[in-house]
Amino acid sequence: MYAQRVFYAKCLIWVFAFIPILRLVWLGVNDDLTANPVEFVERSTGTWALVFLLLSLSMTPIRLLTKQVWQIQLRRLLGLWMFAYACLHITTYVWLDYGFVWADIAKDIIKHPYVIVGFTAYLLTIPLALTSNSAMIKRLKSKWKTLHQAVYLISILVILHFWWLVKKDVTEPFYYAAVLCILLGIRVYYKAIASKNKL
Amino acid sequence: MILDNNKRNPSQIQPSEITPREVFEDRRHFIKAAGAGLIAGAIASTQATKAIAGEIKTDANAKKPAAKTGATQKTLTFKKTAYGEGEKLTKFEDVTTYNNYYEFGTDKSDPATHSTLFKPRPWSISIEGAVKKAKTISIEDLLKLAPLEERIYRMRCVEGWSMVIPWVGLPLASLIKWAEPTGNAKYIEFISANDALTMPGVRVPVLDWPYVEGLRMDEANHPLTLLAVGLYGEVLPNQNGAPVRLVTPWKYGFKGAKAIVKIRFVEKMPVTTWVKTGPSEYGFYANVNPFVDHPRWTQSSEKRIGAGLFAGRIKTEMFNGYPEVGQMYAGMDLRKYF
Numbered sequence: 356m357y358a359q360r361v362f363y364a365k366c367l368i369w370v371f372a373f374i375p376i377l378r379l380v381w382l383g384v385n386d387d388l389t390a391n392p393v394e395f396v397e398r399s400t401g402t403w404a405l406v407f408l409l410l411s412l413s414m415t416p417i418r419l420l421t422k423q424v425w426q427i428q429l430r431r432l433l434g435l436w437m438f439a440y441a442c443l444h445i446t447t448y449v450w451l452d453y454g455f456v457w458a459d460i461a462k463d464i465i466k467h468p469y470v471i472v473g474f475t476a477y478l479l480t481i482p483l484a485l486t487s488n489s490a491m492i493k494r495l496k497s498k499w500k501t502l503h504q505a506v507y508l509i510s511i512l513v514i515l516h517f518w519w520l521v522k523k524d525v526t527e528p529f530y531y532a533a534v535l536c537i538l539l540g541i542r543v544y545y546k547a548i549a550s551k552n553k554l
Numbered sequence: 555m556i557l558d559n560n561k562r563n564p565s566q567i568q569p570s571e572i573t574p575r576e577v578f579e580d581r582r583h584f585i586k587a588a589g590a591g592l593i594a595g596a597i598a599s600t601q602a603t604k605a606i607a608g609e610i611k612t613d614a615n616a617k618k619p620a621a622k623t624g625a626t627q628k629t630l631t632f633k634k635t636a637y638g639e640g641e642k643l644t645k646f647e648d649v650t651t652y653n654n655y656y657e658f659g660t661d662k663s664d665p666a667t668h669s670t671l672f673k674p675r676p677w678s679i680s681i682e683g684a685v686k687k688a689k690t691i692s693i694e695d696l697l698k699l700a701p702l703e704e705r706i707y708r709m710r711c712v713e714g715w716s717m718v719i720p721w722v723g724l725p726l727a728s729l730i731k732w733a734e735p736t737g738n739a740k741y742i743e744f745i746s747a748n749d750a751l752t753m754p755g756v757r758v759p760v761l762d763w764p765y766v767e768g769l770r771m772d773e774a775n776h777p778l779t780l781l782a783v784g785l786y787g788e789v790l791p792n793q794n795g796a797p798v799r800l801v802t803p804w805k806y807g808f809k810g811a812k813a814i815v816k817i818r819f820v821e822k823m824p825v826t827t828w829v830k831t832g833p834s835e836y837g838f839y840a841n842v843n844p845f846v847d848h849p850r851w852t853q854s855s856e857k858r859i860g861a862g863l864f865a866g867r868i869k870t871e872m873f874n875g876y877p878e879v880g881q882m883y884a885g886m887d888l889r890k891y892f
Contacts, residue, residue: 383863388876389662390645390652391715392673392863452857454866463852520850524660524760 357361364429372436375403376443391453400447405513407433409534412510415471416541430485434506438484445477468518477514479505510535571830578862630702630784638706644860652859653793654711655812656760658744664755665793667723671752674790674797674813682736683818691732693797697783698837700728704787705780707803709810710842710874714731714851715819717859721801727775735771742774744800744811745769761827767800768838768892772882776801781814804819804873806840812873837892841883842874846892 379399382388406528411433414426453460464470483503485491492499514535517528657666658672677693702722708715730742748764750756756763760826773779780801783790790796795812802809808828818824827838844854854883855867871881 381647390648390859391662391857393857394715448586451863452867455868457866459852459855462854466847467850467852497687522660522850523656525661550765 359401360425361404361428364426365432368436369430369433372405372439373504375440393447394449397452398443400440400444405531407437408506408510408513409531409538411437412506412535412538416538417431419494419541434535435484435487438480441477441480445474450481469516471550472512473516473522476509476516479509485533501502509527510539580730581705583701586780611880614878617676625694628788630722630787630789632702632704632787635703638708638718638720639706641659641706641718641719643706644858648718648860649717649785650791654793654807655750655755657755657763657765657813658750658793659755660760665792668754669792672749672792672796672813673752674704674792679798679814680816681819683743684736685819686736689733691729693783696729696781696798697875699732700724702783705801707778707780707801708874709803709807710856710870711802711815711852712806712808712836712840712848712851714853714855715857715859716868716870716874720786721780721782722787723780723782723798725777726779726781727777729774729781730771733817733819736820740771741820741823742769742771743818743824744769745816745818745821746815747813761885762830764815765811765827766824767809767826768820769800769802769809770823770882773802773879776879776882778876778879804842804876804879808836809840810863839883839888839891840884841879841888841892842870842891843847843872845872846872846889865874868872 365395379396383392401541411430414430415435416428418424442516449455449460453463464474480542483505484503486495486499514528517531521528537541571802627882652662653665654662655669658665658668675693678690679693679696680688682688702724704720704722706718706720708716708718728843735742744767744768746765747753748756762796764854769779769801782799782801783797785791788798795810796816799812800810800814825839826838828840829838842853847853854870856870857867858865
């Protein structure tokens with residue numbers, strides 16, 4: 356019944372998801388990636404990974420608020436785009452920023468709290484991406500859900516990563532943190548109601 | 555101006571760089587004109603009867619002074635020095651669009667776009683504290699204290715990036731001599747402008763305004779220490795700290811107080827803005843030091859602005875490659891006094 360709607364929504368996500376990449380390529384070709392292109396690409400890919408993370412976390416709140424369920428089928432695609440941007444982000448860091456100098460990268464990760472939390476968040480997304488296909492969902496059964504609840508931890512680590520990286524003006528990470536709080540808050544609220552009704 | 559630059563550094567200035575700069579300046583004029591339009595719009599809405607006349611008048615008035623500054627005040631006369639020979643200069647466009655100057659906003663592009671209302675003339679600096687007599691010096695008199703020199707200095711930001719900038723200025727020592735500090739003067743404190751009307755960032759309490767920086771007297775008198783009034787042979791753009799800023803190339807960039815309005819000679823170490831903001835992250839000395847890390851940024855290497863997407867990092871040198879300052883810190887534990 357919703358198959359067509361899901362299909363169109365997925366098409367839209369694919370188009371939308373390619374825009375930031377194409378923009379970076381376009382700016383890169385035109386030598387317009389600001390005075391600090393590496394930082395610009397790092398920031399851009401990181402921000403879009405966060406946006407897709409928050410979008411994937413929005414599907415359940417939409418269900419809770421609207422009682423609609425079809426959009427849950429978009430969650431995997433949104434999550435995988437988050438992973439794709441996270442991969443671009445970390446590639447930018449390892450390659451463009453640190454030029455594969457592993458000793459310096461290791462030092463940077465160990466010494467700087469914002470890098471540790473960001474790197475940890477990235478590592479945690481890998482098993483989620485690997486187990487996102489239908490076969491793995493079937494195979495892992497109830498364990499799959501437990502495993503994928505790691506996304507909550509990832510989202511908090513990512514916000515910390517952004518917050519700690521900022522020198523002084525935390526306005527931008529604050530907005531993202533506020534959105535995450537709302538998304539998690541809705542879940543907690545409905546969970547509280549549900550457990551109350553059970554009693 | 556552009557021809558001048560070509561003559562001085564034929565190998566370093568590419569003709570391709572000239573276009574973006576003109577485009578950039580055009581954009582500034584456009585922004586100014588747009589701002590004038592906005593003001594005119596406001597006038598129009600409040601004074602309905604004078605709407606059209608008001609618009610035309612404001613627009614014309616706004617354009618004239620800008621054009622005048624461009625024609626008469628931009629070029630500086632200066633002598634060249636050996637500092638920075640062989641360094642590849644960072645593009646004018648990058649030097650003037652990628653700035654940390656929170657008085658105009660916290661984004662790197664904010665200073666260039668939000669500093670158009672700032673007026674660097676008329677300007678004077680008040681000299682206070684441990685001096686024979688408190689006095690004031692106008693920017694014009696300051697420029698007469700010593701012949702202007704061009705100094706090509708590396709600038710290393712605490713955030714892990716660096717530039718090479720051809721500053722024009724005079725040694726701070728010449729102003730100190732004129733100021734006649736007394737024996738009680740152990741440190742020098744710089745206070746920057748914080749005019750909320752023309753500096754929109756000041757309206758937000760990101761930092762404790764006004765911006766305060768400081769040096770020990772020997773650092774202040776060091777021949778490397780410069781009061782910059784220009785860059786690339788031109789009067790300092792607003793976003794780079796017009797009309798006069800401090801440049802201490804062996805220290806992190808934040809030591810360079812911009813738009814200085816007050817200089818105080820003091821006995822005790824000044825509590826500088828960034829030290830107040832994060833004493834565990836920023837020290838009073840703030841000497842470039844690849845061996846003392848920052849909780850956020852790697853300090854052993856840096857990214858050179860303008861080197862491109864695939865250039866990687868370069869090693870950061872002790873005192874940013876100005877070893878001559880080392881003797882001032884002989885015997886000091888630079889891990890403790892970072």
